[in-house]
Amino acid sequence: MLIHQEELNTITSTLTTRYSYITAGFTTREAGDxxxxxxxxxxxKANYITPRKIVLLEQIHSSNVSKPDTTHLGDIELLEDSDGVLTKEAGACLVIRVADCVPIxxxxxxxxxxxxxxxxxRGTEKNLVGEMIQIMQQNGSKNENIHVLLGPAINACCYDIDLDRYAQFMETMERFNKVAFRPHGEGFHMNLVRLNYELALETGIYKRNIDYFPFCTSCDAKRFYSFRRQYKTHPHEFGEMMGYIMLT
Ligand SMILES: [Zn+2]
Known part of the structure; x- marks a missing residue:
């Protein structure tokens, strides 16, 4: 279960709290841009998290997965050409920045x-979540030990796609047509979170090890920034939240 800890401006998962050596969360709008x-x-700092370095990704809407450089000396490491990162390095705080896209x-x-x-x-259409889990499996992680947290993102209510994009998804993901797509107006409503949830399940990991956040970043203006809601009409109010995880 994901829990909104208001005083910390953070959403955390009960799946991580049982492990003292894993720190993870998703920020809300209150935390800032x-x-x-x-x-x-x-x-x-406000949450008493003290990383040796912060690892940021260029986020180019790819399915490229990188590893931080364990010999990197600075307090910020940027991984170019990457939308995914995996590491065993303690003290490296992995950060994903989003406003509507799904942080996982x-x-x-x-x-x-x-x-x-x-x-x-784009990353969903390229099955980045499946790629991430497969790399973990290839490196010896057992299905019953792999945990996945899907953070706050735009939901089907606010995510319209046109017929061309729908057709593009149907080429590779028709098996999810019923659960993640619904006809709406001239096109479709697409459920990005559900689609990533289904793609994660398809790798063989367990339902009980997947947590997801059921609210919508576009609808819930009080708690979240939203690209769709703000970027064009209220650009001065726009910002991004982050998802972060670190081993200590
Ligand atoms: Zn919505």
Whole structure:
């Protein structure tokens, strides 16, 4: 279950709280605009999270997965050309920044591996979540130990896609037509979170190890920034939240 800890401006998962060596969460709008590195640092500090370095991704809507450089010396490491990251390195805080796209966090408490990925419609269409989990499996993580947290994102209520994009998805994901797509107006409503949830399940991991946040970043203006709601009409109010995970 994901829980909104209002005083911490954070949404956390009960799946992580049982492991003292894994810190993970998703910020709310109250934490500030995480496009600014100072906001990220401020939030972590306020939550008593003290990383050796913060790992950021370029987020180019790909399905490219990288590893941080364990010999990197600075307090910020940017992984270029990447939308996913996996590591066993303690003290490296993996950060994904989003406003509507799905931030996904991963961990295997037994092999002590963590990950994070940025999943917009392009990354979803490329099955980045499946790619991330497969890499964990190939590196020895057992299905019963892989945990996945799907953070706050836009829901079907506010996510319209046109017929062309729908057709594009049907080429590779027709099996999810009924659960993740609904006819609406000239096109379709698409449920990005549900689609990523189904893609994660398809890898063989367990339902009980997947947590997801059921509210909508576009509808819930009080708690979240939203690209769709704000970017064009209220750009001065726009910002991004972050999902973060770290091994200690
Ligand atoms: Zn909505």
């Amino acid at each position: 995480c496009r600014q590195i100072e906001v990220i640092k401020r939030h972590l 966090l991963y961990f295997d408490p037994v092999r002590r591996v963590i990950g994070a990925s940025h999943n917009g419609w």
